[in-house]
Amino acid sequence: MISNAISSGTVVGAAVQAGTINGGITLYNPPSRPVPRQLPRHRALVDRHDDTARLAALLDAEDPRPVLITGPPGIGTTMLALHLLHQRDTPPGGQLYADLGAHSTTGPARPEDVTARWLRALGITTPPPDLEEASALLRSLTTDRAVAVLLDNAACDEQVRALLPAGRSLVVVTSRTPLTGLLAEGAHHHRLGALPPEAARELLAATAGQAGEGQDLDALAAPCRGVPLALTLTGARLAAGHTIPTAPAADLPLDDLVTHALDQAYDALDDPAARFYRDLGTQPLPGASVDAAMAGAVSRTDPAATAEHIATLTQSGLLLDVDAGEGLFRFALSDGRLHAAALARRTDTAEQTDAGRRRALDWLLAEAFAASRAAHPFRHHAEPRLLYPPPHRAALTTPEQGLAWLRTRGPYLRTALEVADAHGLDDITAHLAHAYWPWLLRERNYPLWTATYDLAVPAATRLTTTAPGPASRWLLADLLGARSNVRRATGDYSGATDDRRAALTIATEDHDREGQAQHLQGLGRVALAAGEHGLARVYLTEALRRCAELGTGRDTGVIRVALAVALHTTGANDAALAHLRLAHEELRACGDDLNAGRALAWKGRVLAQSGEHRLAAHDLASAHNLFIAQHAHAWQGRVLLWTAESQGDQGHTDTAADLLRRARDLCADSPADLADIATAAKRLGVDL
Known part of the structure; x- marks a missing residue:
């Protein structure tokens, strides 16, 4: 029989059964993730009654197959598709939308980027990096929870195939040409003609x-x-x-x-509005996207004039409103940017076009830098030198504002990097990768993460020659460290070690003591991930000594957590607990609640494995609350796993089974954590 007693505090929502807990423990259920409703707004259709009736019958079938609508540009395939899907009841899984950019100036959308975005909308905080694995997960999630999907402006069969959900999902694809592979696999085809x-x-x-x-x-x-x-x-x-x-x-x-x-x-536009429209052709954005703030920076117009030009272009039918509150619009035609860019080439000089592109990139970099600094105030930030500093900036001062900006403009990163790299703008390429680090860290889109640093590290290397000095060398070391992190996360321990050693060499040559400590810590974390626990202790102990000398409390606390894990894996639990207690104090003192939660979670883990289950329950529950507040889903899952193991070791198998199921749901996107959950279930004799 399970007996729980809490001497003080409140339990709201899901509780962790853990024997007697002394102290004020409050467990909150995290807010449920909203059902995605990504379909854009649509205008009322004129006519199309026969088209609508035929396609509605196909979508309402018992076992609906994908519907492909084709037609020439401007014929209304997207409007018809939106009308059809908005007419139907939203399926349990919600609505998913993607502009596949068949006629984008920057090339078609990558299926791996779309699946990552969709999986996050469906609750997977860290989508698998492999496209095949991500596609399989999308199908698994939609087997029992159907979704309505619009794949707009598709380029080819392969692009669509990776994005098809499972079950009774409703799928509509638009394209200018028949996708023969999709049709061969059973999709219905409807060719849309002109209006009578x-x-x-x-x-x-x-x-x-x-x-x-x-x-x-x-x-x-x-x-x-x-x-x-x-x-x-x-x-x-x-x-x-x-x-x-x-x-x-x-x-x-x-x-x-x-x-x-x-x-x-x-x-029919006046000269200022015409120039504004041509400038939209230089925006380094994906698909048909238009960002009003970026457009204002390119055209050197203040917010009021920018809004006036956007309104003129919207009223003229050249642009459509996507989210005016966020300043987001799109071209009325999927290849509208091609039209604007062609006009710019005919009307403007090459120097004017180059300057417009640079203003767009400088605006993006300035805003990303401000967002990054707001989102990660503990991090050292390399301030970029802007050729065209934007005069009108968003007010980004809090972590919430910084992360919100990065989430909204995060999809711009890959396109902007590729444009900057293609035009030899090494400073932009390197600094953009540095500024977008908080977004990459949270999104965990490993293919994008890898692609970002595979462009940024060579660019930063060239900068050390074209713009030599401590600043460019520090930036290169920072980017090498960031690439080491993603290589470690994806199992490339050799590459991760090479990058960290190169970064450490730069820091040592430049007498950068903080950098040396940081990169020694990085080497320790790579060694720990690779199972070289003795080597990890050597690196981390030296990193801790150097940070302690520098008096950097937050960095010291982070290193203590890593060192404690290395100590625990080699059985030195007393030393591990001493470091975790100090780390928690240091990290809470500087306001880093996420890493303070990691210190508490590991402390609870070590205590539980030492048989101190009641003390462990207090720390694990407190850590769980911190992770809920920080939206750290993976760490919530790990805490539930460790709590489940503690409960199982005390004989509370029913409680352990419930906790393991909740942990499995939170860690659905982490193969390593799922493997740990399966191992724990087998050891405890629990059937999941």
Whole structure:
């Protein structure tokens, strides 16, 4: 029989059964993750009744198969797909959306990036780095919890195949060409055609509003040949008071008709708005994304003027609102950036285009640096030198603000890095990787993490020659250390060791005592991960000695935790506990609650394995609360695992089984933790 007693404190939500606990323990249930609803807003459809009825019947089938909608640019495949999915009840798993960027200036979206983003939306905090494994996990999660998926603007079969969910999920794919592989595997195909004349007139009238009254709308609609985007652009020009020629465009191929309509909409802009539109072509952003703040920095307009230009482009039909509150928009056409960039090449000098690109990258770097400093105040930050410092900046001062900015603009990183690297901007490439570290650390997207530092380390190496000095050498050492971390996390212990040794050499040559301690700690953590516990103790003991001499309490505390783990693995539990107690005090004193929680968790772990289960329960429960507050899901799972082992060792197998199941749910994305949970369940005789 299990007997629990708490002398003081409150238990709210899930409790850890752990015998008698003395002290104020409060366990909170973390807030449930909202069901994702990623589908963009959509405008009302005009006509398309037959298309909608046929496709709705396919989606509402007992065992729905993917639906592929194809058509020329501007024909409305995306609007129809959104209309279909918004009409249906949201499945239990929610809605997932991805612009696959078949016609992006920076190339199609990578399936591994999309799966990582989707898995995080579905509750997997650290998606698997391998695409095949991530795709399998997506299918596992959606087997019993169907989702509605829109894969917009697909480039090829392989891109789509990796993103298909399982079960009775609803999947709609849009593309300009049939994806023969997808069709061969059973997908339905629907080719979307032009609107009939009556529907074209109706759409033009709805877009033009009062400005269309008294106009010969049939004559004005005829040149648009039933293409919805061309009609929308024409209606927007009418609404703005422009005169619309009625000469037919019959000689234009249908694929060129929308470009012709885009050209006409652009020609109707005043000079400042036209320049603003061309500048959007230089934004190093993925897909059709438009960031108003970045656009203002490129065009050197203040926030009020930027908002005015964005409103003009939205009213003209060239842009669509995605999240105006966050300043996020998109081109009305998936390859709208190509159109803007082509206009810029024809109108602006190469120097103007290069300057616009650099202003965009400088804005991104300045904001990322501020966000990184707010999110990780304990970290040493290398301040970049900006060629064009943006005059208008977001106020990013708290960790919450910094992390929120990084989450929103995190997807910009890969594209910006590749653009900077392609144009030889080594300073931007290196500093962007440095600034985005907090986001990479939390996302745990290992392929992106690896790709980032594989670009940034060579760039930083070149900087030590082109811009020699302590600052560039420190930045190179920092990036080598960061790459060592991801190599350690992915099991490349040799590469991780090489990077840390190279970083330590730089710190030693430059007499950087803090850097030496940091990179000795890194070598110790690599050795610990590789199972070389004796070597880990040597490195970590020396790192601790140097940090203690420098008086850096937070770094000292972090190193103590790593050293304590190394000591515990070799049976020196008393020494490990002494370090963990000191580490907890040091880390709490400087406000680093995440690492303070790690110290408490390991202290509870060591106590439990030493038979001190009641003392262990107090530390593990307190650590669990800290990890909930820090949204550290993996550490929540580890604490539940260790608590389950403690309960099982006391004979409380039912409690242990419940805790192990909860730990398994939290650690679903960590193969190493899942292996530990399975081992614990087998040892305790628990059936999960």
